[in-house]
Amino acid sequence: MSDSILIVLEQYISSKILKQPDRKINPEEFLISSGMIDSFSLVDLALFVEDTFNVRIEDAELNAQTFNSLNQLAALIESRLEK
Amino acid sequence: MTTLAERLYAIQIKSPERIAVYLQDSRKPDHPITYRQLLRGGYVYARTFLRKEIMPGEVIILILQHSEDLIYSFWGAILMGAIPSIMPFLTEKLSPERYRTDLAALISVTEPAAIVTYPEFEAEVRAALKPGDSVRAVIRTDELAPESEPDIAILPGLIRTPDDVALLQHSSGTTGLQKGVALSHRAIFNQLDAYGQALALNPEDVTVSWLPLYHDMGLIAGFLMPILSGNSLVLNSPFDWVRAPHRLMQAVSQYKGTLSWLPNFAYNFCAQKIRDRYLEGVDLSSWRAVINCSEPVHWESHRIFYERFRSYGLKLEALQTSYAMAENVFGVTQSDLSRPPKVEEIDREMFMSDRKACPPIDGHPILKMMSSGRPLSNTQIRILNEHTKALPNGNVGEIALKSDCMLTGYYHRPDATEKAIIDGWFLTGDYGYISNEEVFVSGRKKDMIIVGGRNVYPQDLESLSYEVPGVHAGRSVAFGVFNPETGTEDVVIVAEVDSANEAEQQKIADKIREQVTKNSAIALRHVKVVDPKWILKTSSGKTARTANKEKFLNELENQKNSKKIPS
Numbered sequence: 001m002s003d004s005i006l007i008v009l010e011q012y013i014s015s016k017i018l019k020q021p022d023r024k025i026n027p028e029e030f031l032i033s034s035g036m037i038d039s040f041s042l043v044d045l046a047l048f049v050e051d052t053f054n055v056r057i058e059d060a061e062l063n064a065q066t067f068n069s070l071n072q073l074a075a076l077i078e079s080r081l082e083k
Numbered sequence: 084m085t086t087l088a089e090r091l092y093a094i095q096i097k098s099p100e101r102i103a104v105y106l107q108d109s110r111k112p113d114h115p116i117t118y119r120q121l122l123r124g125g126y127v128y129a130r131t132f133l134r135k136e137i138m139p140g141e142v143i144i145l146i147l148q149h150s151e152d153l154i155y156s157f158w159g160a161i162l163m164g165a166i167p168s169i170m171p172f173l174t175e176k177l178s179p180e181r182y183r184t185d186l187a188a189l190i191s192v193t194e195p196a197a198i199v200t201y202p203e204f205e206a207e208v209r210a211a212l213k214p215g216d217s218v219r220a221v222i223r224t225d226e227l228a229p230e231s232e233p234d235i236a237i238l239p240g241l242i243r244t245p246d247d248v249a250l251l252q253h254s255s256g257t258t259g260l261q262k263g264v265a266l267s268h269r270a271i272f273n274q275l276d277a278y279g280q281a282l283a284l285n286p287e288d289v290t291v292s293w294l295p296l297y298h299d300m301g302l303i304a305g306f307l308m309p310i311l312s313g314n315s316l317v318l319n320s321p322f323d324w325v326r327a328p329h330r331l332m333q334a335v336s337q338y339k340g341t342l343s344w345l346p347n348f349a350y351n352f353c354a355q356k357i358r359d360r361y362l363e364g365v366d367l368s369s370w371r372a373v374i375n376c377s378e379p380v381h382w383e384s385h386r387i388f389y390e391r392f393r394s395y396g397l398k399l400e401a402l403q404t405s406y407a408m409a410e411n412v413f414g415v416t417q418s419d420l421s422r423p424p425k426v427e428e429i430d431r432e433m434f435m436s437d438r439k440a441c442p443p444i445d446g447h448p449i450l451k452m453m454s455s456g457r458p459l460s461n462t463q464i465r466i467l468n469e470h471t472k473a474l475p476n477g478n479v480g481e482i483a484l485k486s487d488c489m490l491t492g493y494y495h496r497p498d499a500t501e502k503a504i505i506d507g508w509f510l511t512g513d514y515g516y517i518s519n520e521e522v523f524v525s526g527r528k529k530d531m532i533i534v535g536g537r538n539v540y541p542q543d544l545e546s547l548s549y550e551v552p553g554v555h556a557g558r559s560v561a562f563g564v565f566n567p568e569t570g571t572e573d574v575v576i577v578a579e580v581d582s583a584n585e586a587e588q589q590k591i592a593d594k595i596r597e598q599v600t601k602n603s604a605i606a607l608r609h610v611k612v613v614d615p616k617w618i619l620k621t622s623s624g625k626t627a628r629t630a631n632k633e634k635f636l637n638e639l640e641n642q643k644n645s646k647k648i649p650s
Contacts, residue, residue: 020610032176035596035600036597037606060110
């Protein structure tokens with residue numbers, strides 16, 4: 001797993017979504033089911049991922065099954081980067 | 084005067100094969116439902132309710148997701164003369180315990196005879212029941228009466244009278260006792276007539292909606308009005324829309340949609356979040372009214388929406404406004420569809436200090452107010468001072484209304500009804516003023532926060548934060564701050580804690596965020612943990628929300644100015 005992806009995601013979420021730039025996020029921490037990220041911010045996160053990593057995210061993927069932790073999201077991004 | 088069941092039946096006789104609803108679901112192809120199918124599907128539920136010995140005039144609560152079952156069970160209740168009330172479904176964010184508590188509270192006030200839900204959700208519903216309460220049947224969607232040719236003669240819904248309660252509309256408060264707005268058949272049809280007239284509704288209109296049916300805007304404008312007017316409705320779900328806002332544009336283009344209603348934030352959301360790749364070939368020129376309603380309206384939101392979609396055929400005059408509430412069935416005012424809503428510049432200081440809307444004095448700061456249009460033909464509006472005396476035009480006061488489509492009352496809450504209606508005038512709790520016969524809504528009486536079209540009481544959020552260890556009762560404050568970028572309010576909680584340890588404070592902030600979201604389904608934008616004595620109190624010891632909000636905003640501003648990153 002690429003640590004750089006995790007760091008970029010963590011920085012985006014803590015500074016832009018949570019407005020707490022110093023907030024550390026555990027890669028296994030639940031993002032959606034914990035209420036940390038609501039559905040409106042979820043779309044922002046998907047747009048950020050698309051622009052930053054040049055991968056495509058489908059709207060059907062915006063749910064707790066695929067997006068619930070930094071590790072899950074990073075794995076999704078990596079699998080698309082390889083293609 | 085007719086009833087909902089009679090009207091549906093009459094349309095079905097006249098145009099059985101006309102499509103009433105195109106039901107959209109991101110996982111399936113669009114599903115067209117004709118009026119014949121609507122009656123048939125409703126009939127299955129009506130027979131099921133009768134078999135369970137539910138009586139006309141009894142309340143049936145529907146706890147279902149956006150689906151055919153929700154549509155059919157609603158019409159099934161109407162066809163048998165029962166009173167349907169649609170409740171939000173449990174989402175993954177909300178804690179099941181809180182949902183259960185709220186449902187139990189609702190049952191104790193509303194006293195429903197039955198609850199309809201999915202087999203998977205039955206246990207959750209039963210957990211909210213108590214021995215001896217009013218609920219005689221929990222009806223699962225997999226135990227319905229067999230489908231059969233509708234035998235209309237047996238349906239008690241056709242012998243209801245116009246003044247019977249047709250449905251209950253629940254306010255979207257987060258916790259505690261919700262108020263169910265009881266609406267009669269007569270009130271609903273009077274509203275549809277007056278509102279339809281303001282829209283010049285015609286048989287060719289196609290409504291496109293993703294609004295939830297437990298909300299008045301979704302239920303009336305985005306469900307009952309098109310169906311009972313014999314128009315077509317394209318119905319998407321809020322769950323799908325928020326993940327894929329482009330579906331709204333694609334649906335308007337595909338079905339030549341003419342009418343939609345959106346809360347203010349949705350203009351910003353659509354303008355900012357839709358990729359060009361989803362708009363290829365989209366044509367929005369059929370849209371004759373996109374009506375901004377159920378949140379304070381902002382001209383800037385209209386501007387960015389228009390800029391984003393004008394090259395796809397969106398007309399400037401399609402962007403419209405309305406002021407509405409469940410207590411008047413839905414619409415109270417509607418802007419004139421032939422031109423964009425009036426935007427008025429007023430003097431900010433006169434507005435703030437004298438509560439008057441006056442033309443700006445040269446060089447003084449201004450406020451730009453967007454009109455919500457004129458009152459509907461059946462609705463009168465007055466602006467009242469604090470002693471409920473009418474104020475002259477241009478003065479800001481509480482908006483009161485009187486019409487022939489008002490609520491019958493808050494269901495089983497005569498206390499609340501009596502408080503809200505004085506001499507036949509309903510006190511809305513909103514502030515506004517009248518200028519040239521148009522209504523400008525400027526704020527609200529209570530500290531209510533409106534976020535994404537939902538009304539939230541700050542007291543509810545504060546109480547939730549007190550449940551977090553380390554936060555003491557009376558030592559947090561919640562308020563909304565308008566965010567021009569999103570077009571709605573950001574929810575902020577400031578909480579005093581004893582610990583000065585940063586890591587400990589961070590932990591408490593996380594807990595507050597989690598506790599509030601799980602129990603209210605409201606996401607917090609800022610959680611600020613502060614030292615004791617930060618929160619300002621009134622002389623009587625109450626939390627002064629406005630003063631605390633100003634203090635919070637000042638600190639945020641100072642932090643930005645000193646180049647420190649805001650927390």
